[in-house]
Amino acid sequence: MNLFSSRNGTRPFLPASFTTITRHGYGFGPFMRDLMAGLTVGVVALPLAMAFAIASGAPPERGLFTAIVAGFIISALGGSRFQIGGPTGAFVVIIYSIIFEHGYDGLVLTTLMAGVLLLIFGLFRFGALIKYIPYPVTTGFTAGIAVLIFSLQMKDFFGLSMADVPPQFTEKWAAYLHHVSTVDPATVVIAVLALAAILLVRRYKPRIPGPVIGVLLAALAAWMFGLDVETIGSRFGGIPSSLPDVVLPEITFERIRELMPEALTIALLAGIESLLSCVVADGMTGESHNSNVELSAQGLANIGSVFCGGIPATGAIARTVTNIRAGAFSPVAGVIHAAVLLVFVLLLADLASYIPLASLAAVLVVVSWDMSEARKFLRLMRAPKSDVAVMCLTFGITVLVDLTVAVFVGVVLAALLFMRRMSEVTRIDSTDEESCPWTSPQPIPAGVQIYEIDGPFFFGVADRFQSILTALQEPPKVFIIRFHQVPFVDSTGINALESVQQRCAAQGGTLLLADVAPSARAMMERLDTDKRIGTNRIFPTLDDALEEARRIVGN
Structure with missing residues (x-):
């Protein structure tokens, strides 16, 4: 099979970075557009990368390493002209569960397996098949993930004095209620300030990155008024000012068998979210992405990310939209976004120590609301009863049982309902x-x-x-x-x-x-x-x- 040429009418297996430049050319003007877009997206990605890592139970630098390495690979080798990759909310819950049960070494092996699966999906041209996962299933587990991300933020949002947060939804909220008397007023003030700033900027100045403003105001307020709130520095000791060494996990057949369901879930989530992000970008620009090239790049990005101390990555819809609105011309903008984050780690990492964790919790509260797509969820409640049942069951299993189980049950149930409908059509x-x-x-x-x-x-x-x-x-x-x-x-x-x-x-x-x-x-x-x-x-x-x-x- 020749991967680099058209076969049976399919598109050439070439990255968008190559096809864009060969088709449209490249010069000083396009480079300046990519430079400004890359700088903008890099600034937006900075607090999000750290926030997603912390919410996943990992140090903040792992989110930055992911955005740098995976972001570079996805832009350089992906199938979309405007895609921006990095850590996203879709992975928070499953990463937290894997680290809680198997440690970071278990997450590395799981992500490597997911990366290999994504490579297989892309090389064997399964890109179109992933698009067939029913909309009620994706809506249900996305809304469920949003609820779980929101739940994970309560400890840092309210400054609760408690040990590790349990991964199970009901046990998590039982622990919160048990420690409700430990709410820290100063932390709540900082969290509310950051949340208000993000929402006001989004409402009145949408072109300005709200998360950045919220985090900066919160850090400035905590410093000016001498508030004793937990920061990245006080919990994690700051962020290293260099990239880590290559991480090699312990690989045994027993561990592979044990972690395969989680690896398949990460691969499916990465494939779904990255292709959905590509579709959104195509709709905004009139371009057309290559789904199989994109899946292959996602596989390489996840492998490269965890080898360099990161976490799972995929295409990020919000950052991709920001990239387009900032005037990006080609995937070079995504490469510049990764370079901006690298410069921050190498030269400005010490500044991250002053960021209050409550402000990052506020960022993720907004992210969870955006992910929930509450209006779409409620609108689907008026769909046929079978679709409503699939969505609600997927949502309930995601929240109360396990994301891996929810994805499998939702897809199987949707397939069974589809078969029933097809039999009724005949x-x-x-x-x-x-x-x-x-x-x-x-x-x-x-x-x-x-x-x-x-x-x-x-x-x-x-x-x-x-x-x-x-x-x-x-x-x-x-x-x-x-x-x-x-x-x-x-x-x-x-x-x-x-x-x-x-x-x-x-x-x-x-x-x-x-x-x-x-x-x-x-x-x-x-x-x-x-x-x-x-x-x-x-x-x-x-x-x-x-x-x-x-x-x-x-x-």
Whole structure:
């Protein structure tokens, strides 16, 4: 397989950084646009990267390392012209759970496995398949993640004096209520100040990065008034002013087996969110991303991130939108965004020690509200009951049980409901001499009944078809089954046909097939069904089948 050329009409497997520059050219003007956009996104990403890492149970520098390494790889090798990658809220809950149970070394191995899975998804061109995960499932677990992120912020938002926060939702809130008497007024003031600043800036000056203003005001207020609040420096001892060494996890078959469900969840979340971000960017710019290249870049980014002391990464919708609105021209803007964060780590890391943790909690409270998409969630409550059930079940399992379980259950349930809907779309109608829609020249002889299948004849329909035939008290002498509205037949449908043929033979009747499309005929020949039924009983038209039926019944 040649990955770098078009094959069977598919797009060339080349990164957007290459295709954009070769197609549109590059010069001083585009570079200045990328420079300004990269600087803007870098400033916006700074507090978010640290906040997501802290919320995930990791030191803040791990978020910065992720935004630098993964952000660079996603922009340089990804399939979108404007995508910005880094740590996001989608991973907070599962990262927190993995670190809580397996430590950071377990997270490294899990993310490496997820990166390999994403590479496989991209190289085998599974990009289009991930888009088929139903909207109620993504809405349900995204809203559930938002609730869990919000819940994780309560300790730092209110300055509660308590040890590690339990990962389970109910135990977490029980612990909060148990320690409610330890609320720190100064911390609450700082958190509310940061939250108010973010919301006011978003309302009146949306072009200014609200999280940056909120964090700066909170840090300035804490310093000016000498408030004794917890900061990055007091909890983590500051941020290292250099990148870490390469991290190699302990790899055993037992650990791989144990962590595989979490790795698959991270891979699916990274794939879904990155492609969703690409779709949003395409809608804003009129561009078109390459989903398979994007998934491959996401895999390399996650592998590179944890090798350099980071956490899982994916495309970040909010930062990608900021990049577009700031006037980015090419993926170079994303590379510059990563360089801005690298400069901060190398030269200005000491300043991060003064950032109050309550201000970062306020940032994530806003992020959780944005992630919840409450209006879309409530609007979906008016959707068909099956969609509502899938969304609510996915939401409930995400919050109360486990994100990994929620994704799998939601996808499986949605697939089952889809199969049921497809089986309902397929109609099975019967016609005999009394209900014949044709008057001439081919009336249906007595003792002949026609069944017309309209829609795919697959395993969801086969059982219903057999039930209809079983309900007949007096089987006719000749069954004719029309296939002219059947786009495909699967092996279960074929088995149902063979069962009908056997029943007809046992009761002295005859089964004839009419209007069999080439695709259905090919499936029958592949499974030797044409020989079981009889090649002389499969006809290209209904008229031919009626002629044979008239001969059999003697009319």
